[in-house]
Every structure is written in structure tokens, then in C-alpha cells.
Amino acid sequence: MKVTLKVWRQKNRNTPGGFKTYTSPELNGNMSFLEMLDVVNEELATRGEEPIAFDHDCREGICGTCSLVIDGKPHGPHKGIATCQTYMRSFKDGDEIVVEPFRAKAFPLIKDLVCDRKAFDRIQQAGGFITVRTGAAPDANSIPVPKPDADLAMDAAQCIGCGACVAACKNASAMLFVAAKISHLGLMPQGQPERYKRAKAMVDQMDEEGFGACTVTGSCEAVCPKEISLDFIARMNRDYGVALLKGDPKAVKGGGAG
Amino acid sequence: MNIVYRIWNSSLGKKYLMALTGAAMFAFLIGHLVGNLQVFGPPELINEYAHFLKSKPALIWGARLGLLACVGLHIFAAVTLAQLNAAARPQAYAKPGAYAASPASQYMLPTGIVILAFIVYHLAHFTAMLPGVNGLGDFSKLTTTLHGETVPDVYAMMVLGLQVTWVFLFYLIAQALLFMHLSHGLAAMFQSLGFRDHVWWPRIQCFAKGVSLALFLGYSLIAVAIYTRFIGTDYVDRKKYDLKAANAQPVPALVAAQGKEAK
Numbered sequence: 001m002k003v004t005l006k007v008w009r010q011k012n013r014n015t016p017g018g019f020k021t022y023t024s025p026e027l028n029g030n031m032s033f034l035e036m037l038d039v040v041n042e043e044l045a046t047r048g049e050e051p052i053a054f055d056h057d058c059r060e061g062i063c064g065t066c067s068l069v070i071d072g073k074p075h076g077p078h079k080g081i082a083t084c085q086t087y088m089r090s091f092k093d094g095d096e097i098v099v100e101p102f103r104a105k106a107f108p109l110i111k112d113l114v115c116d117r118k119a120f121d122r123i124q125q126a127g128g129f130i131t132v133r134t135g136a137a138p139d140a141n142s143i144p145v146p147k148p149d150a151d152l153a154m155d156a157a158q159c160i161g162c163g164a165c166v167a168a169c170k171n172a173s174a175m176l177f178v179a180a181k182i183s184h185l186g187l188m189p190q191g192q193p194e195r196y197k198r199a200k201a202m203v204d205q206m207d208e209e210g211f212g213a214c215t216v217t218g219s220c221e222a223v224c225p226k227e228i229s230l231d232f233i234a235r236m237n238r239d240y241g242v243a244l245l246k247g248d249p250k251a252v253k254g255g256g257a258g
Numbered sequence: 259m260n261i262v263y264r265i266w267n268s269s270l271g272k273k274y275l276m277a278l279t280g281a282a283m284f285a286f287l288i289g290h291l292v293g294n295l296q297v298f299g300p301p302e303l304i305n306e307y308a309h310f311l312k313s314k315p316a317l318i319w320g321a322r323l324g325l326l327a328c329v330g331l332h333i334f335a336a337v338t339l340a341q342l343n344a345a346a347r348p349q350a351y352a353k354p355g356a357y358a359a360s361p362a363s364q365y366m367l368p369t370g371i372v373i374l375a376f377i378v379y380h381l382a383h384f385t386a387m388l389p390g391v392n393g394l395g396d397f398s399k400l401t402t403t404l405h406g407e408t409v410p411d412v413y414a415m416m417v418l419g420l421q422v423t424w425v426f427l428f429y430l431i432a433q434a435l436l437f438m439h440l441s442h443g444l445a446a447m448f449q450s451l452g453f454r455d456h457v458w459w460p461r462i463q464c465f466a467k468g469v470s471l472a473l474f475l476g477y478s479l480i481a482v483a484i485y486t487r488f489i490g491t492d493y494v495d496r497k498k499y500d501l502k503a504a505n506a507q508p509v510p511a512l513v514a515a516q517g518k519e520a521k
Contacts, residue, residue, distance in 0.1 A: 006352075019352065072353030098353050105346050170356050170364060171343035173269075203270055212346035213269040213339045215363055216446040222358030231455050238452025240270050244261045 001027050001093040007052055008100045013109055029089035036088050053112035059084040064160030069100040074164035074223045082225040102167035106209040117163045119209040127201035128181045130190050143189050156184035158226040165220035171212025176220040178206045179236035180228045196243035203240050276335040277450040279328040280443055286325055291476045301413035301493055308412040340367055362442035369439040376432035393422045414497050417490030426485040433477045440470035
């Protein structure tokens, strides 16, 4: 099979970009979308043209590095998988496929289809952690966790931070990502000490990065390769609201017990 | 940090404002519908109700100012969030996305703008009774006698007002868009305030669709019943006769329009 690619090409952030059309060489339907780009790039390189820059790493759907908006949908036509797990057999011979980078102010473009998603790292650093005793790993079951809570926390923890939620949202909102991170820690006993501080810190950082707000359209949930539920956004809204009602903790004079 | 500052300045805080003011306006919509459905009773029923409301200025002005504050905050939140959202994606996609998003959820701002225009018109039409906007004449001249007192004839005003085709159509369109706005907004309200989980979300969606449909049917029923001359025709004809008999000075435009409608 062969496909026509309409790809966003942009040299760097400060140079205006535009679409360029390429015809792929003969493809195998069992190639992944990224392998198809590899093949196209190989041909471009042999012709002496600049290959198309795109993000990729594990190619197993677990690292969250691959991106791409394929025909208007982040991670391609299927549900619950990333671009790397999208195969060419999902397209027909002769199809024209439009490939764009994730577009958001908070995800500035680096080159072609590669954008800078460090805003997610900064949100994580603002509060996506817990305080733990260092040393040997504690016994797995030393803290009892109800099974439904553990399952729900695992659902949230599945987030691979790829940013498809931002790319799909009409407001370029990062709520699903932030909600998943807040929930996965906030659902566990280990995450309780910083629960409300975390919600405030991560939401503040999210706002500072310039992401949009939530209109509850559900696009993020629909494109998420890990099918993270919008329920978590409600959970984040709840935690943030409770945090606001609780207010800041009492200021300690003289450094507390420390 | 200050709770007011955070609500005013954070994206989540503005969604709380949006949800809470929306909830208050939704409560008003239910009350307003119940009040208006009295038009299906005898004319005295709704006239008495209107007179009762007017006789409690603290109640009515409290509600009006409260609603005005809600509308103001709802618009403030909508405009600032829309700006934030537009700024968050400076470059649009070539292929339109909005994958899996319902039309209602994508067009909250446009439907909201039309509803706002309708509210302004509706207030000018029936509350301020500006003679220029109803296509008939001066509604404030319509009066009736209730327990020996001369009071505004709300029943006649509603019937005459909604018998005008373009007014009727505008009311109907506004109700349809309100249905669209609420079918999404009522559910999103719970989401924004954090009241949602896998058990309650289907129930909330069912509630939002059901209640917004009920409001649409209720409000439209009034307009349709009046426009199709199902209710009130005899009464407004009699009014016209009474007006003539009493040799009152009806507004010419109003009488002319009544005459046209009656034939």
C-alpha cells in the first residue's frame, strides 16, 4: 500500500511552518505509523532532504513520548492506544493522511512534529510526589488499602503524560493529566499528607503554564491512550475546592518541633 | 492564599463561579416556569400571582438583584475563560478536532450569547414594557380589576405579546438554545463542583437532559398554546370590547394589531 502524507514542517519555533505533501514508498500494512514515518524519512534522507522530526521512544505504548495529531485526532484513529501502536492497516491504500504536531501555547513547537512538553514536568514537580521514609522498600501490604481504591488509583496512575488530552481539548486544557496525577496519589493513604497542598500547587502550576480551562466536552477522555476517565477531573475539582475551604495551614512560629 | 483571590483568578475557581451562578439561574428558571404555567388557568390566577409578587418589593428586588449578580458573574467567568481558552491554542489545527465532543458542549458560548440577547429582549418586552419592542403598542396600558383594585393585566399582555409571529419565533428559538445550553451546562455544573463519579455521572447526565427538556417543553408549551390561539383569544377579544365600551383611550397601534389578529 501507499499513502499520501500531508505533514506539518517547521524548521524551528521562530520560523513559520506549513504543510508539505509526501507520497510514501510501498508500505506493509503491519508497519506501525512511526515505522511508516521511518521509511518515509529514509527516502527523504537518500534524496538529501531534511527528514521529518517526530517524537518516539519505547514504541510499546507505555512511555508517552510519541505524539502526532493524525487526521485531527491525537494518536490516530483508534481508541485507547498511542501513535506507536497505530498500524498502517488502519488506513486504506491511497489515503491522504494529515499529520500535525500537538498544538498548545504550553507545548511550544521545537521542530516539525516535535513539541516541548516540559510544562507537564513542571506541574509534576510542583506537587506530584509524596514524602516517604528512605531506606529499604517497606513491605507491600504494611499499609492496608481498600481494593477499589487501589484499582482506581491504578486507573489514574496509568497516565503516561503524553499530552494527547491537551492536544485534543478545544481549550488546550491539561485538566485530565493534572487530575490523573492528583488522583493517583490522593487516592492512596501514602498520598494523604500532601493531598490538599498538592491539589493547590499542581493546579496553580497548570494555570501558570497557560493551559485552558475545562468545558467538559470529553474529547480528552476519548483520545487518551490510557482511557483515563473524566471522573478524575471532578475529583481534582473537589480536592481543590476542599483545599480552598480549608485554607492554608496555621503558620508555625519558630520552626515547629523541628 | 486568600480563597476569594484564588476563586477569582484560577481556572478552576472560575468554573466554580460558573457552576454556582448557573445553578442559581437554573433554580430561577424552574420558579419562573411554575409561575408562568398559571397562564393555563383563568386570567385572574396569573394576574393575582403577578400582583402578589409586585406587592412584595423586598422579595422581588432581592431576587432581581441576586439574579443580576449571577448573570454578571456568569458572563464574567464565561468571557475570561473564553479568553484563556483562546490564548491556550494560538495556532489552530488544519483538520477540525473536537473529537467525541457533543455540539452542546462545543457551542456553550454562542448559545449563551443568544440566550443573553433573549433575556435583554424579554425584560424589555414584559418587565420594562417598552412599547417599541413588542410590535403592538404600550403594554402598560393593559389593566384589569382585581378585588376592586386596578392592576396590570399580565394575562392579556402575555397573550397579546406572544400572538405576534416574530416574537413567538424568537421565544421558541431562545428556548431551543436554552435547552441546548442546559443539557450540557447542568451536567457540567456537577463536574465543575466535583460532584461526580462513575456511579453518579450517568444519573447526572440523565437529570441534565431530562430537566432541560422539561423546561423546554414547559416554556414552549406556553408560547405555542398562545400562538395557536389555544388559550386567551376570547379573553383578549373581550378586553378589546371592554376597552371600547369604557371609551378608554387604547393605544392605536395596539387596537389595530388586535383587530388584525382577531380576523
